[in-house]
Amino acid sequence: MKINDSLPLEYRTEENSNKIFGFWLFLGAEIVLFSTLFAVYFTLWNRTGNGPTGKEIFEVGGVIWETLLLLTSSFTCGLGIHAMRLNLKKPMMVFFGITLLMGLGFLGIEITEFVNYVHEGATLQTSAFLSSLFVLLGTHGLHVTMGILWGAAILLQVNRQGFTDETANKSFIFSLYWHFLDVVWIFIFSFVYLKGLM
Amino acid sequence: MKWDEFFVTGEPMIYAADVSIILVSLAIVIGLTYFKKWGYLWREWLTTVDHKRIGIMYIISALIMLFRGGVDALLMRTQLAVPDNKILDAQHYNEIFTTHGLIMILFMAMPFVIGMMNVVIPLQIGARDVAFPRLNAVSFWMFFFGAMLLNLSFVIGGSPDAGWSAYFPLASLEFSPTVGNNYYSLALQISGIGTLMTGVNFIVTILKMRAPGMKLMRMPMFTWSVLITNVIILFAFPVLTVALALMMFDRIFGSQFFTMANGGMDMLWANLFWVWGHPEVYIVILPAFGIFSDVISTFSKKNLYGYKSMVVSMVAISVLSFLVWAHHFYTMGQGAMVNGFFSITTMAIAVPTGVKIFNWLFTLQKGKISFTSPMLYAMGFIPIFTIGGVTGVMLAMASADYQYHNTMFLVAHFHYVLIPGTVFGVLAGMHYWFPKMFGFRLNERLAKWAFWLIIIGFNVAFMPLFFLGLNGMTRRMYTYSASTGFGPLNMIATIGAFVLAIGFVVLCYNFFHSFRHSPRNEGGDPWDARTLEWSTPSPVPVYNFAKLPNVKSQDAFWHAKKHNVPLYEEGPYEEIHMPSNSGQPFILGVIMFILGFSLVFSWFIPAIIAGVGVIIMLAVRSFERDHGYHISAKEIAATEQKLRGDTV
Numbered sequence: 096m097k098i099n100d101s102l103p104l105e106y107r108t109e110e111n112s113n114k115i116f117g118f119w120l121f122l123g124a125e126i127v128l129f130s131t132l133f134a135v136y137f138t139l140w141n142r143t144g145n146g147p148t149g150k151e152i153f154e155v156g157g158v159i160w161e162t163l164l165l166l167t168s169s170f171t172c173g174l175g176i177h178a179m180r181l182n183l184k185k186p187m188m189v190f191f192g193i194t195l196l197m198g199l200g201f202l203g204i205e206i207t208e209f210v211n212y213v214h215e216g217a218t219l220q221t222s223a224f225l226s227s228l229f230v231l232l233g234t235h236g237l238h239v240t241m242g243i244l245w246g247a248a249i250l251l252q253v254n255r256q257g258f259t260d261e262t263a264n265k266s267f268i269f270s271l272y273w274h275f276l277d278v279v280w281i282f283i284f285s286f287v288y289l290k291g292l293m
Numbered sequence: 294m295k296w297d298e299f300f301v302t303g304e305p306m307i308y309a310a311d312v313s314i315i316l317v318s319l320a321i322v323i324g325l326t327y328f329k330k331w332g333y334l335w336r337e338w339l340t341t342v343d344h345k346r347i348g349i350m351y352i353i354s355a356l357i358m359l360f361r362g363g364v365d366a367l368l369m370r371t372q373l374a375v376p377d378n379k380i381l382d383a384q385h386y387n388e389i390f391t392t393h394g395l396i397m398i399l400f401m402a403m404p405f406v407i408g409m410m411n412v413v414i415p416l417q418i419g420a421r422d423v424a425f426p427r428l429n430a431v432s433f434w435m436f437f438f439g440a441m442l443l444n445l446s447f448v449i450g451g452s453p454d455a456g457w458s459a460y461f462p463l464a465s466l467e468f469s470p471t472v473g474n475n476y477y478s479l480a481l482q483i484s485g486i487g488t489l490m491t492g493v494n495f496i497v498t499i500l501k502m503r504a505p506g507m508k509l510m511r512m513p514m515f516t517w518s519v520l521i522t523n524v525i526i527l528f529a530f531p532v533l534t535v536a537l538a539l540m541m542f543d544r545i546f547g548s549q550f551f552t553m554a555n556g557g558m559d560m561l562w563a564n565l566f567w568v569w570g571h572p573e574v575y576i577v578i579l580p581a582f583g584i585f586s587d588v589i590s591t592f593s594k595k596n597l598y599g600y601k602s603m604v605v606s607m608v609a610i611s612v613l614s615f616l617v618w619a620h621h622f623y624t625m626g627q628g629a630m631v632n633g634f635f636s637i638t639t640m641a642i643a644v645p646t647g648v649k650i651f652n653w654l655f656t657l658q659k660g661k662i663s664f665t666s667p668m669l670y671a672m673g674f675i676p677i678f679t680i681g682g683v684t685g686v687m688l689a690m691a692s693a694d695y696q697y698h699n700t701m702f703l704v705a706h707f708h709y710v711l712i713p714g715t716v717f718g719v720l721a722g723m724h725y726w727f728p729k730m731f732g733f734r735l736n737e738r739l740a741k742w743a744f745w746l747i748i749i750g751f752n753v754a755f756m757p758l759f760f761l762g763l764n765g766m767t768r769r770m771y772t773y774s775a776s777t778g779f780g781p782l783n784m785i786a787t788i789g790a791f792v793l794a795i796g797f798v799v800l801c802y803n804f805f806h807s808f809r810h811s812p813r814n815e816g817g818d819p820w821d822a823r824t825l826e827w828s829t830p831s832p833v834p835v836y837n838f839a840k841l842p843n844v845k846s847q848d849a850f851w852h853a854k855k856h857n858v859p860l861y862e863e864g865p866y867e868e869i870h871m872p873s874n875s876g877q878p879f880i881l882g883v884i885m886f887i888l889g890f891s892l893v894f895s896w897f898i899p900a901i902i903a904g905v906g907v908i909i910m911l912a913v914r915s916f917e918r919d920h921g922y923h924i925s926a927k928e929i930a931a932t933e934q935k936l937r938g939d940t941v
Contacts, residue, residue, distance in 0.1 A: 109501075113424045117497045120527060124489055128531035131568075135539065135550070135561065142556030144549070219548045223556030226548035230539065244908065248915045265915075 103180055105267040108260055118268045122275050129279050132231045136287065139223040146222035149291030152212055158288045161204050162280065165239075168197035169277035176270045184257055191250055191266070194273065198243045205236050228287070235283060238276055245269060299894075301448050304385065311448055340874040342426035343835055344411045347433050349730055351408030352723065354437055358400040359797070361444065365393035367794055370754070374787035376775040386771035387454040388473070392447070394457030399481060400440040402577040402711070405719040407436075407491055409580060410519050412730055413722075414495060416826035416833065417513050419504025419842045424497040426872045427914075432487040432494065434882030439484025442889050446476035450893065453477040456769065458566055458621075459540070461551035461559040466544050472893050478541040479889040485533050492526035495519060504825070506844035510604075513824040513848070514590075514597055518583025521607045522576050525614060529572035536565035545895055560625065567618035575614040577711070579607055581718020582649060585671045588721050589653050591822045592668040593660025596848065599652040606645035613642045623691045624698045632691035639689035646682060650675060665820070666740035670721035673748045674713040681709030684759070699769075702762025708755045720747075720800070728819050732832040733811040739803040746796030753789025757782040817937075823851035828860055830936035836869045836924055839933050866926040866933075873921050881910045 106112045140149065175190035209229070212218070219229045249269055253262045301307050325331050338346060368389055372381045381389065411429070415422055423429050446452045453473040455464035464474045499520045503512070512520075540562070542548040549557040590597040597603065619627060619635040653675060662668070684706040688694055697703055728734045766779050773779050818827040825842055826833075828850045840861045846852045853860040888903035 113497050113501050116501060117424060117493050120493045120496055124493070124527050124531045127528050128535060131532050131535040131565065135535070135565075138558060138561055139550070139556060142558065144555035146555070219542070219546060221549070221555065223549045223552070223558065226539075226542065226550050226557075230542060230548070244912075245915070248912055252916065 103267075104258060104260060104263040105179075106264075111260055111264040114264060115268060115271075118271055122271065125275065129234070129282075132227075132234060133282065133286065136227040136231050139227040140291070142223045144222035144224075146225055147215065147217050149224070149228070149287070152215060152217050153288055153291050154208065154211070155288075155292065157204050157208050158284065161201050161208075162284050164197045164201045164204070165277055165280050168194045168201070169274050171197070172270050172273045176267060179258060179263060179266055182258060184253065187258075187266070188250060188253060191246060191253075195243050195246045195250070198239055198246070198273075202236060202239055202243070205232065205239075231287070232283065235276065235279055238279075242269070242273055242276060246273070299449060301451055306385075307448060314448065335876070336874070339879045340430075340876045342422075342430050342872050342874055342878075344415050344423050344426065344429060345730065345833060347429055348408045348411030348413075350433060351404045351411060351436070354440065355401050355405035355408060355719075356801070358396050358404070358440060362393050362396040362401055363794060363797060365389045365396070367790060369393065370787040370790040372771060373773075373783050375784065376773055376777070376780045378772055381771060383771045384454065387456075387769075388447075388452035390769055391453045391456055391459075391473075392443070395443065395453070395477070395481070396440075397711075398457065398573070398577070399484065400436075400443065402715045402719075403488065404436055404440075406522075406577055406580045406715070407432075407488070409584065409719060409722045409726070410491075410495060410522075413726055413826060414498060414516060414519055415502075416729070416829060416837060417516050417824050418499060418502065418507060419825050419838060419844065420498065420502040421837045421869065422872065423494050424502060425494050427875060427878065428490050428494055430875070430878035431881060432491045434878045435487025435490070435885060436484040438882040438886040439480045439482075439487065439889070442483065442886055442893075443476055443480035445890070446473060446480075446893075450476065458570065459562075460566075461543075461562040462553050464540070464544075464562075465552060467553075474540070475544055475893040478537045478544065479892055482534065482537045482541070483885050483889050485530055485537065488526060489530040489534070492523045492530065495523040496527065499523075504838075504842045504844050507849070510601070511844055511847045511849070513583075514586035514600070514603055515580070515583035515824075517604055518579045518586070518607060521611050522579045525572045525576050525579075525611050528615070529569045529576070532565060533569040533573075536562065536569065539565075541892070545892060563622050563625065564618065567621045568615070571618045571621070572611075572614040574711075575610055578714045578718070579610065581715050581722075582607070584718045584722040584725070585653065585674060586656075587824065588667045588671045588725055589656050590848075591725075591820055592663050592665055592671075593657050594821075595656055595660045597652070598655035598658075599648070600847065602648055603652055606648045609645040610642060613638055613645075617642065620689060620691075620694075623694045629691075636689055636691045640686055643682060643686050643689075650679060650682075665724075666735065666737055666744060667721040667725035669741065669744045670717040670724070673744070674717045674721075677709060677713040677717075677748075677752070681706060681711075681713065685710060697762060699767055700762035701758040701766045701768055704768050705755050705758035705762060708751075708758075712751055712755075725820070726826075728815065728831050729817075729826055729829075729833065733807060733813050734815065734819055735803050735807045736811060739799060739806055743796050743800035743803060746799060747793055748796075750789050750792030750794070750796050754786050754793055755789070757786045757789075761786075818850075823848035825850050825860075828853070830933075834932050834936060836871060836929070839866055839869075839929050840864075866929045868926050869924045869929065871921050871924060873919055875919075877910060877914060877917075881907065884910060 102112075106115065171190045172194040175187045175194060178187035178190055209232075212225075212229075217225050219226055246269055249262065249265050253266065256262050300311075325334060338350065341347065368381060369386065372378050372386060411423070414420075450472040453459065453464075453469075453476055454471070455469050455474055455477075459474060459477055462468055464477075499512075499516060539548070539550045543550050543552065543557075549555040551557050551559050551562045553559070586597050586603060616638045617635055619631060620639045623632050623635070653671075657672075664672075684702070688697055688703065688706055724735055724740055761779055761782050764779070766773065766777070773783075815831075817830045819831075820827070825844070828842065829837060838861075842849065842860045843862060845858075850860060852858070884903050884906040888900055888907065891897070891900035891903060
């Protein structure tokens with residue numbers, strides 16, 4: 096196997112650098128996926144039928160906390176990768192652990208928010224606006240859920256095997272994914288919540 | 294749900310299908326047991342990650358689906374042969390034209406094209422496999438079980454019946470209450486995800502794994518076409534994923550995306566569907582263009598004329614393919630400005646396509662042409678496809694389209710594009726690369742018989758539809774009265790369809806005939822061809838290239854033959870790292886099938902269990918520590934000696 100020592104650990108084998116490139120392409124597809132969901136939301140956002148509008152149901156408090164948690168988790172995820180490049184196993188694991196916990200916190204708030212909506216009579220079935228809201232937020236939330244499971248699996252592997260070509264590669268790719276979810280959230284925050292509250 | 298709703302009942306033809314499915318399944322099980330082939334099937338095929346074998350499995354599946362879609366077509370043509378025919382009722386006819394379209398586009402054309410990519414691309418760029426062999430197997434099994442799920446709808450629960458474009462509100466729960474369109478959303482979703490992963494896989498393969506010296510502008514044209522196709526896949530398929538998910542939510546979970554009340558918007562579906570659906574047309578046709586380019590250049594013994602303009606045209610087509618979707622519904626009331634814009638973009642596609650047609654003609658000019666079976670398909674393609682293209686420009690004019698919209702003229706147009714384009718393309722490719730896959734050629738005499746039956750049958754079947762359309766016969770009507778005067782032309786079309794079918798029977802018979810009688814040992818290069826895949830022995834060893842070739846020009850193998858320069862460096866072999874086989878992709882496919890089937894019938898408990906199963910499979914893969922295996926230099930030397938009869 097050819098190993099290029101001038102590169103960071105996660106890029107060194109050809110297979111691993113292919114994986115990183117492939118994952119960037121996958122993120123390209125994810126951008127199209129979320130763009131489509133946003134397009135659907137923008138088409139339907141004021142078609143509320145007999146249901147409530149966004150202004151009537153959105154709660155600022157929860158959304159601000161969600162945003163803070165997810166943005167900070169993206170920062171700690173970056174710190175984790177920085178620690179990995181310095182070959183510091185324990186700090187890396189601590190930073191990744193914090194990242195996943197914040198992800199869980201985000202998810203908890205989002206689920207509470209969904210439950211509140213349903214209690215106020217705003218369900219997936221109520222109106223086209225709410226269908227598109229639930230599916231857009233839900234798709235992002237599902238991505239966060241999968242990310243938490245995936246990140247936990249990687250943490251276990253780093254713990255057992257230390258930093259190898261493979262675990263470093265997986266951790267780096269996970270960080271790309273996590274930052275991407277953060278970017279999507281920024282769009283949700285701006286164009287769903289802020290715009291909806293105005 | 295009662296049993297008589299679960300199983301489709303009441304039609305003798307359905308019972309016949311039930312019996313034949315059970316008999317064929319029994320025959321396969323008994324045959325595998327009797328000949329003790331279960332282990333072989335599992336070890337060599339179901340668990341393989343070898344791109345060549347995955348490609349062959351794609352092609353076999355596509356041929357089976359061609360049979361299924363073809364039977365649908367013959368049933369439709371039989372029903373329309375004479376006025377007031379009663380062979381099929383309206384519901385059955387609806388189901389058949391829906392599944393014909395779905396199967397031919399998504400489960401025949403796509404997998405056939407992807408199968409060709411799988412077999413050829415790594416060989417053509419001098420690579421030992423695709424970038425992610427395991428992911429490739431996952432793609433295949435997702436496609437396969439998606440296709441099986443859709444085919445099951447025929448006997449269990451009822452087929453989708455709202456057209457292959459499944460327009461809302463017709464496809465909504467309100468107007469299509471059977472589970473047919475649930476099958477549509479889930480079967481397409483499962484295989485669509487597989488296709489998306491193929492897209493990622495092949496872009497990385499082509500951009501990162503080319504042999505030393507093969508610059509982008511030295512790639513064979515088929516490789517170029519596949520690269521561009523996969524970029525389209527990457528950007529078009531997520532739109533389908535979303536559209537199908539919303540359809541599933543509407544039909545199974547009661548959301549309001551495309552409904553008539555509570556703010557839903559049915560036109561949103563039409564837009565999302567065609568934002569994916571139009572690029573999809575180019576996904577199945579660009580690789581065929583690539584195949585024709587390679588075939589025409591090989592059998593004219595000339596370089597491809599206008600290589601750069603070919604590449605530029607394909608890039609232009611891929612960009613324009615995303616800007617034309619509204620031409621599928623000019624008559625649905627979006628106003629003159631919008632129709633005008635989409636009219637112009639649609640007509641603009643004719644320009645790069647025309648460039649390609651002229652490039653092929655100039656490649657033929659003064660060439661030393663040999664009329665082999667792949668070449669016949671390529672030569673047949675040019676004039677027929679031009680008819681399809683010209684009628685396409687007629688349809689592109691929004692104001693004129695009000696006259697042809699949803700008539701048989703449209704049906705004739707897209708068959709004139711897709712059959713010579715995609716079907717002739719993959720058939721040319723199949724005949725051309727057959728010796729690379731199996732080590733022997735198909736019998737040329739039978740292949741030519743099949744070609745002439747297919748091309749004559751095709752024209753007899755579809756030319757009358759242009760005139761029927763102009764006379765006002767709309768598509769998707771299950772019968773018509775004698776006073777319309779549509780009878781005679783329909784009868785001619787039906788006769789043509791049967792001639793076309795006989796052509797396919799001859800083509801399939803050729804597999805058995807050639808398997809028994811074709812000469813072996815024709816070497817790795819039976820056509821005196823130009824590109825790298827022909828420099829390997831046939832059939833190709835599992836590692837493809839014992840040493841990686843050194844590419845110094847376009848058509849590197851031709852260059853090496855003509856100038857008598859070595860393609861491979863001298864020196865001893867080195868050991869080769871290979872990925873190990875795995876049963877996980879197959880098992881994942883089975884679980885996805887169970888998940889899809891449970892959701893079709895809204896059985897949520899089994900669906901949740903299967904969903905957990907998917908997550909477990911992902912975890913198993915993540916924790917797996919499998920670093921593949923190595924083939925030793927000694928073993929390679931022995932294999933090469935055996936296959937080539939000498940040491941390189």
